[in-house]
Amino acid sequence: MTKALETFRALADSSRLRILRLLRTMELSVGELALVLGQSQPRVSRHVKILCDARLAERRKEGSWVFVALGEAELVDPVLAAIDAWDGGVPDHDGTTDAARLAAVRADRASSASQWFEAHATEWDAIRSLHIAETDVEAAMRDVLGEAPLGRLVDIGTGTGRMIELFAPRARTALGIDRSSEMLRLARAKLGEQGLGNAELRQADLYSLPLGDGAADVAIVHHVLHYAQQPGAAIVEAARVLAPRGRLLIADFAPHDREELRSRDAHTRLGFSDAQIEGWFATAGLDAERNETLEGGELTVKIWLGRKPGAAVHEVKAA
Structure with missing residues (x-):
């Protein structure tokens, strides 16, 4: 009572x-x-x-x-x-008004981030490297994913396509998704030089992936989540496209107080705790399987791995 x-x-x-x-x-x-x-x-x-x-x-x-x-x-x-x-x-009058104002807030957030991405697309890889040595992050991601073939890979928020460049040779198919046409233009130029015939790039939103349920074996969200307005929703959508036993790998920052990254680099969130990510995993129906902490540089990078339960419905073949 x-x-x-x-x-x-x-x-x-x-x-x-x-x-x-x-x-x-x-x-x-x-x-x-x-x-x-x-x-x-x-x-x-x-x-x-x-x-x-x-x-x-x-x-x-x-x-x-x-x-x-x-x-x-x-x-x-x-x-x-x-x-x-x-x-x-x-809906009542307040509900209708609030929904309209909320849409404006969300549009403002998205517009700020989009403008920043378009303005900084050519220096994207350099900006990432300022935070922590990207080679260390990539080595840790390879370790977390292991040496087995990756099957059907999707890179959510692919940017200039670095994750596709890194992991597509181990995948049967690789799909890079990004909202920015400028980012995708740069990614296409880079991946074209690599001759990755199994890789594809597509313009789409991380909250509405152009894939059916269970269409991927591995999904990667690399240094993207701190730009997301709704990180939990992005994780739920990534989990949706995973097949049973499929894995979601997230690389992002641990909580920090670098407030200038909001205005200078359009970060919406100042990092994530293990509890936050694991809570979102649980909501998305994923088991938290592993996390790694990479200290050094200006910020600490975290890697989280979630897995969708269930029995695999197909065998992952070598790339």
Whole structure:
């Protein structure tokens, strides 16, 4: 009874109900919530604190930003189901307005990142090398994936195609996916020089991969996730295209406080903890199989490997 009282008290405000509905769509910073709700940041922070105290939401500080996400599923899911039943699926005025403002926030995020990628495409590999020795990262990725053939490989956010260049010789087929046409132009030029006949590049979004369910044996997300507006959703989509026993390899940064990377390099997230990635793996139906820490350079790089459960439905043949 006590928990029920706390929950209903926390929800006894239209702004907090709106926040809960927005967080259902994606994680948002307090500043973004304030923009969508049309309220001051201090006021929104107070609402967020009440939701967090009731375990309906959770906060995570990243540099000067505070991101807010839905709280514990066993508590939040029944609440959302009840709200859906009471609303009858008919959007109200606030819901329609919030959805439009949220779309604008998401478009602004995507536009900032897209402009940065287009402006820096020719120096992309050099920028990566400033953070940590890429040769060390690549060696660790090879070690984590092992020496066996990779089967059907997909590189999500392929950039200039380095992961395809590195791993396609061990794959039956290799598909590199990126939103940026300029990145893909550079990747095509690079891969054309390598003569990789089993490699293909395609323009698409990491939240909507142009692949059917179970179409890949290995998916790689290399230094991409910190640009993602919805990292958890990107992991769920990557898991969708994996066959049973398929593997998802993520290489990205550990949590850090290099705030200037937001404005200078368009990073949306300042690294990820093991708990965050493993939580997203669990949501996506993946087993967390291995993680590695690579210290050195300006930032620490992490490598996480998740595997989809089940019996393999085909034998991975040598490349």
